[in-house]
Amino acid sequence: MSRVLVTGGAGFLGSHLCDRLIRDGHDVLCLDNFYTGSKQNILHLLDHRYFELMRHDVTFPLYVEVDRIFNLACPASPVHYQHDPVQTTKTSVHGAINMLGLAKRLRARILQASTSEVYGDPEVHPQREEYWGRVNPIGIRSCYDEGKRCAETLFFDYHRQHALDVKVVRIFNTYGPRMHPNDGRVVSNFIVQALRGEDITIYGDGQQTRSFCYVDDLIEAMVRTMETGPDFTGPVNIGNPHEHTIRELAEKIIGMVGGSSKLVFKPLPQDDPRQRQPDISLAKEKLGWEPQVHVDDGLRETIAYFRRLLGK
Template structure:
């Protein structure tokens, strides 16, 4: 009887996106065959162009709201626009991507016996009344608000993952991702790190919403991907959800001043009204990740911002020469 090759066949949905492309890099470097699936709504071919000639890498244009028939050993489901600008552009499609996309990857995992990873989000906690957020906190989400397409879509996806685990014994891993930044962020995604850096590099005013005293905790992309890999490698009785993020909390105003300092920009800070349902605090309790995965972030904020600024500087320079 022939043996299946030891090299794993790994599918990454949303693989041409910010997080997905970095994950593809890590999986390829580890010697896996990687199928990158993306509809390029927010993902970009530039993020994976360096992998296209690698014989162990394959890119497929596909919308995960439609079934996909492939043979895989592991699935990382990262398919869904993750910034308010993008997920509010077509909120119905955002919900469909989270819910129908989850049904499709879980059905594939059920058929193939693959282990399947769900990239969930800290947005399942909404505007939290518990701080920092632990995995057993059930959240404070407005199901009727403009962010609900993403928040409730991801909550429903978690429900589906755990029901497939209980009913069909599908091997699941669920991570709740907190604010992440780094090279390959979309320059127009509306998130504070990319917004501030692009505005600073262009010498424009840096826009803060509200009084700037709302807090966030920022995790560098390399640290996050390491958490993905470690969670996927855990035993079958570890399902998650597991918070993955940086517990070092700063105000949005402090982030803006750091970006101005690191870019040596002449930008000034201006204030605008706070958007609906924008959380005032967001910070993970990562005790579970430390215990189960022996994981915690390593990259200091200034170092991560420096690498991200260098990426956006190159990107803007290329755009100006085009």
């Protein structure tokens, strides 16, 4: 049994990670300030003898005793991270500094949940870890994109300067139960609009692409990354290499939900990436991992979750 800290543990990904760590027999400390996380996501764990919840903001120092740290704290959807962009940057940068400082004191292994957004609007397709990205440093998405890039910088500087045992995963679009219904992401947007019988809003012409990874597959990859030896730091792409256009996704969800929703097209937001597809060769080689859940199966589970949540 390891004592494991999960920052952002009441969020979409964090709560699924807590579930997995508890199932694996670990003692889990879940940390969240509930800016985007929800107690509902971890309500079923509150009475578990090896689960503890702490309300705390990672932009402030933390003094606990743990063996491993998963740093997931940061709003991850454009709606949420653009609401308070200064705080978003602080969460990524100050949060990384505080968690790395904690890991240094404890000599604990620490994993950073980074993002495919470090590649920006890429000129290389699919994206490999060696690609440095094409990011606007002063745009409306920069608080998140550059915040995560700076967090990666800090992780590798702590690794080089202090010999800290670090891991960095770059997460591509992930979906599944416990997504926030108003987070502005395409999967949740399309499902909620379809269940409510509303028109489906597509930004741009719908030909921009994304690669959608089901949450269970993502968590499996994160756990495997944490279990690798100290010689492997990443960054490693974690995502589904099968690419879909946004329009294809919308039409698929309408077909699965049913109803009479129509497609409505609106202008593309600033700096919205045209392509997003991971090259997962490194994950296959180092983790023995690739996604197992077909997008249709994952969408069925996600639609069922939102039906229960919305009473539809």
